[in-house]
Amino acid sequence: MELIQSVRQMQARADEIRRAGKRLGFVPTMGYFHEGHLALMRKARELADVVVVSVFVNPIQFGPQEDYGRYPRDLERDRRLAEAEGVDILFVPTVEEMYPEGYQTYVEVTELSKPLCGARRPGHFRGVATVVLKLFNIVKPHLAVFGEKDYQQLKLIERMVRDLNLDLEIVPHPTVREPDGLAMSSRNVYLKPEERESALSLYRALELARRRVAEGVKEVAILRDEIEKFIQAHPYTRIDYIEFRDPETLEEKQQVDGPTLLALAVFVGQARLIDNTILRP
Ligand code: AMP
Numbered sequence: 628m629e630l631i632q633s634v635r636q637m638q639a640r641a642d643e644i645r646r647a648g649k650r651l652g653f654v655p656t657m658g659y660f661h662e663g664h665l666a667l668m669r670k671a672r673e674l675a676d677v678v679v680v681s682v683f684v685n686p687i688q689f690g691p692q693e694d695y696g697r698y699p700r701d702l703e704r705d706r707r708l709a710e711a712e713g714v715d716i717l718f719v720p721t722v723e724e725m726y727p728e729g730y731q732t733y734v735e736v737t738e739l740s741k742p743l744c745g746a747r748r749p750g751h752f753r754g755v756a757t758v759v760l761k762l763f764n765i766v767k768p769h770l771a772v773f774g775e776k777d778y779q780q781l782k783l784i785e786r787m788v789r790d791l792n793l794d795l796e797i798v799p800h801p802t803v804r805e806p807d808g809l810a811m812s813s814r815n816v817y818l819k820p821e822e823r824e825s826a827l828s829l830y831r832a833l834e835l836a837r838r839r840v841a842e843g844v845k846e847v848a849i850l851r852d853e854i855e856k857f858i859q860a861h862p863y864t865r866i867d868y869i870e871f872r873d874p875e876t877l878e879e880k881q882q883v884d885g886p887t888l889l890a891l892a893v894f895v896g897q898a899r900l901i902d903n904t905i906l907r908p
Pocket of ligand 1: 657776
């Protein structure tokens, strides 16, 4: 596995790979790999001839009060895990090269950035869209794999690709979970042992909603109320949002009368966890 740190070098390698007629698959990440990241790499491995994985903790997608400084990092471990998945190139750019002195260009996906995490994390999705477009221009992939765990991010990237005529395919990957259902996340390391059980309330709330919808409940107000009470019954939890939205436009829904995104964000101790599912009546 090659380790590339310079943008120019990555672009030159991408040109070589494309000139050789090979299909280039890409998995952008912030590192500190877990099974979710590895599953995305396997998907890329399956669909492409050459797999590039980037590790970049993107400062411009973190708010001033957020966890940029303490976000978990372990490049040595990430190297070993990526190598074991058959990744060809690990691209690890520096903040200085990505955002040099004088940097001032940003991408905004206006409507899809507004609700859910966008409302709670001002500037977050502008930072995400900007870094992903930059990485696409550096890695020049034919396809890029994104997790459904970050559902709003996935939809926003799909929209950006369409709107800006980017010549690549976005491949979604289902959320990878711990055996008990907890969605894998680099931020799960923030959970104290006594908070671990409460973290599971997100997944259990999604299950509860799926069960209630299967029983015929359609009213979002009723479902929201039940989920809220359920999560609040767990210690260390503080609900950030419980939202029911159209899976494509992310517009609010009052009834589960068709596919409906249920998206949750809950603080469990210091960790802000998100999870989601598509409810189907
Ligand atoms: P991150 O390093 O958290 O920015 O995530 C990098 C990529 O991995 C994104 O496309 C995420 O959606 C995806 N991802 C993170 N956690 C999971 C998971 N549990 N299952 C599937 N994909 C995930």
